[in-house]
Amino acid sequence: AxxxxxxxxxxxxxxxxxxxxxxxxxxxxxxxxxxxxxxxxxxxxxxxxxxxxxxxxxxxxxxxxxxxxxxxxxxxxxxxxxxxxxxxxxxxxxxxxxxxxxxxxxxxxxxxxxxxxxxxxDDRAAGRTVGEHLAGLGHRVVGLVCEIPGGDGTRVLGRDELPAQVEAYRALGWDDAANRIEGIAESLADLQLLTVTAGRNTREDGRRCAATLLDRDPRPTAVVAVSDVLALGVLEEVRSRGLVPGQDVSVTGFDGIPEARAAGLTTLVQPxxxxxxxxxxxxxxxxxxxxxxxxxxxxxxxxxxxxxxxxx
Amino acid sequence: AxxxxxxxxxxxxxxxxxxxxxxxxxxxxxxxxxxxxxxxxxxxxxxxxxxxxxxxxxxxxxxxxxxxxxxxxxxxxxxxxxxxxxxxxxxxxxxxxxxxxxxxxxxxxxxxxxxxxxxxxDDRAAGRTVGEHLAGLGHRVVGLVCEIPGGDGTRVLGRDELPAQVEAYRALGWDDAANRIEGIAESLADLQLLTVTAGRNTREDGRRCAATLLDRDPRPTAVVAVSDVLALGVLEEVRSRGLVPGQDVSVTGFDGIPEARAAGLTTLVQPxxxxxxxxxxxxxxxxxxxxxxxxxxxxxxxxxxxxxxxxx
Incomplete structure (x- = not known):
């Protein structure tokens, strides 16, 4: 040495x-x-x-x-x-x-x-749980916000375009998101479901997707986000329009991050x-x-x- | 293959x-x-x-x-x-x-x-900048909150014990903290400086140190924390006693993390x-x-x- x-x-x-x-x-x-x-x-x-x-x-x-x-x-x-x-x-x-x-x-x-x-x-069952909560509350027009490369938060996909979206997730190796979305779509089968895709899993992109949905007529009465981060962005957009979350527009997240609890977000908590x-x-x-x-x-x-x- | x-x-x-x-x-x-x-x-x-x-x-x-x-x-x-x-x-x-x-x-x-x-x-100069800000505001009894293994947030060190503390930091390889503390102590040379050491760099430990300082008589009118995380804990303890930060007790942090800006914390921002x-x-x-x-x-x-x- x-x-x-x-x-x-x-x-x-x-x-x-x-x-x-x-x-x-x-x-x-x-x-x-x-x-x-x-x-x-x-x-x-x-x-x-x-x-x-x-x-x-x-x-x-x-x-x-x-x-x-x-x-x-x-x-x-x-x-x-x-x-x-x-x-x-x-x-x-x-x-x-x-x-x-x-x-x-x-x-x-x-x-x-x-x-x-x-x-x-069980992401699929978890997605269903979220959807069933909203269906049980009487929502009939629901927005779905999810992350996918190339999404810009402005294009609204109809239900017939969802399978291709789910396949795109699987090709990227994002099976959790694919399964969640399938579960959500299943549980909201009888409702109008409008999907908007963000580029990244950020508050900013969640907010941009929410803006597109809230500009629609009829306006969705509920927005499902596939992550808490996206949902927190949705909440920001809802509030910025003078709308009250849980009254005018219901918002749900997914994950259970600490920030979700602090915001009082309804969310699917995973361990x-x-x-x-x-x-x-x-x-x-x-x-x-x-x-x-x-x-x-x-x-x-x-x-x-x-x-x-x-x-x- | x-x-x-x-x-x-x-x-x-x-x-x-x-x-x-x-x-x-x-x-x-x-x-x-x-x-x-x-x-x-x-x-x-x-x-x-x-x-x-x-x-x-x-x-x-x-x-x-x-x-x-x-x-x-x-x-x-x-x-x-x-x-x-x-x-x-x-x-x-x-x-x-x-x-x-x-x-x-x-x-x-x-x-x-x-x-x-x-x-x-330049951690030493940065420490001096923080201390000079407080000295310029007329503070005469200042608490110093820093992290060190084994600290439990209850023991108050006098100025004569600081050099040993600084040496302990250097032995651990925590030169940044050692230099900050030397700068703070230099700039507050004419004041009463009371140091309390936390075990970890967490809000909880910052809060515990602040409790010890705020129980003193005379009570420090300012508390310097060597990190924003510790300072955010100090702020919590100050507020929990019905004291107003910046009026009853001044609090400073170090680093410039996003949470510090959100809290309006006076802090030494590093890039x-x-x-x-x-x-x-x-x-x-x-x-x-x-x-x-x-x-x-x-x-x-x-x-x-x-x-x-x-x-x-």
Whole structure:
């Protein structure tokens, strides 16, 4: 050690030991976005906490920007020095997950997928729960706000265009969103459903989608957002027009981030931290059973939903 | 590829190419805490954005819990497969930085340190700026709230105990905090300065420290916190006692996180995103000059500071 020898090379150690002591994380979106998303941060915090207690590091694979700023390829995770990969909001069709599976690395998803280990929720049933809440309140014209690359928040899709939208999600590896939307659409089968797509999962884009919906005649009496972040943007737009959430327009979210509780948002709460912890446990312990975990969810009714105007 | 051969092993690729295409990040605290800290998240978001554009990943080294829940050793970064290491809020004395330097990996700090490349602010001058603002407002008894492992927010340190406190920070590799405190103490040399130490950089711990200070007789007319997160906790405690920030008790923060602006906090704003971007640039491009970058700061005077009661 005195003469400039600093121990074996790190990559050589990995080759000899067969262990990198790191797990890779694949996200549905760019890293720079992930750190602005309370849901992703909550999941990542719980995931890293469990790994850290086991002395294992986290490799965040870069996501090259593709068309619309979304994943184009997965070279980085395809060559990363890791012992396994988790898909946080990245389903079986995501290029990074496909690349990891091709390397035969252990893969854990946070989406349901027959061919993978996962910790997930039943997004489809959760979507139905949200829709049934609104249908039960008498709403007949409902807006749906969801994120998708290339969406600009101005175009309104009819119900016949939804299947293509759902397929687009699956092609990106966004199975959770696809399943949610299918559940929502099922539960609102008898109603008028107007879908607007935002480019990103941000308040700004949620607000832009809401503006398009609220300009319609007849105006939707309820707006379903597929995430809390989008729903908080919808709330801003509703309030900026002097409308009262829960009275003039009902608004629902999805996830249960801390900001949603603070805003009194009616939302489908999923156990974010438990999801992150289970993902880490499944990666750390290949013998842990079961390998496909579905966690419970809960509709938390806040002040932002109420009976449809005129339905009382 | 048909017969189960999935390309060269990732670690072998690193050995051959000499490049891991990943930079390691060493934090001053556990990862699970980092994801709760708006300052750390802001820095990390900007850092990863620049790396991502260059197709480079981020390795978050696990930080084993030591006494008081803080860094105990640095085995993980000492063996990680990375091309370089950045210390985010981890100075030259941090065990992880010491381990990286021993491996002769490129190291970039976000603290000033003669022997390293860095992007930093002048924490000492910034501390003085905060102190001078309060001294100029006529405050004579000032509380100082800072984070340090083992602090429980109840013990009040006199000025003679501050040098040992500063040394404790440096030993942990928390040079930024050490420098801030020295600057604050210098600028308040003629005043009564009462220091209370919190265990973690959280609102709860900031609030606990504030409670101890506000129970004193005479009560400090101003409280300086070394971070915005601690200051937001101080504000909560001030308000919970029916006291008005900026009138009965002045409160200052440090960093300039979004929540600080929303709260109208008087704070020393540092360019968080620029710090993260510069750290990434210095790691990516060894020929980039200068290698020691000091970014400007600004005192943003909000509504939480005002003339000392009785001084008008």
């Amino acid at each position: 005195e003469l400039g020898y600093h121990g074996p090379d790190a990559a050589g150690r990995v080759l000899r030991s067969g262990r990198a002591n790191a797990f890779g994380v694949v996200f549905a979106d760019r890293l720079s976005y992930v750190f602005t998303d309370p849901f992703a941060i909550g999941l990542l915090a719980a995931f890293t906490e469990v790994l850290e207690d086991a002395g294992v590091g986290v490799f965040l694979a870069p996501v090259p920007a593709g068309p619309g700023g979304h994943p184009a390829d997965a070279a980085a995770i395809g060559t990363a020095v890791v012992d396994g990969v988790v898909g946080l909001c990245a389903g079986p069709g995501h290029p990074g997950i496909v690349a990891a599976a091709r390397r035969q690395l252990p893969v854990v998803l946070t989406d349901t997928a027959a061919e993978h280990d996962y910790v997930s929720i 974010i931290a438990e999801k992150g912890r289970w993902a880490a446990r499944l990666l750390l312990d290949p013998s842990l059973q079961p390998r496909q975990v579905v966690l419970p969810t809960e509709l938390r009714v806040g002040t932002t939903t109420g009976p449809a105007p005129g339905s009382r | 048909e017969l189960g051969y999935h390309g060269p092993d990732a670690a072998g690729r690193v050995l051959r190419s000499g490049r891991a295409n990943a930079f390691g990040v060493v934090f001053a605290d556990r990862l699970s805490y980092v994801f709760t800290d708006p300052f750390a998240i802001g820095l990390l978001a900007a850092f990863t954005e620049v790396l991502e554009d260059a197709g480079v990943g981020v390795f978050l080294a696990p930080v084993p819990a030591g006494p008081g829940g803080h860094p105990a050793d640095a085995a993980a970064i000492g063996t990680a497969v990375v091309d370089g290491v950045v210390g985010l809020c981890a100075g030259p004395g941090h065990p992880g930085i010491v381990a990286a330097a021993r491996r002769q990996l490129p190291v970039v700090l976000t603290d000033t340190a003669a022997e390293h490349d860095y992007v930093s602010i 968080i995103a620029e710090k993260g971007r510069w750290a990434a640039r210095l790691l990516l491009d060894p020929s980039l000059q200068p290698r020691q970058v000091v970014l400007p700061t600004e005192l943003r005077v909000g509504t939480t500071t005002g003339p000392a009661p009785g001084s008008r």
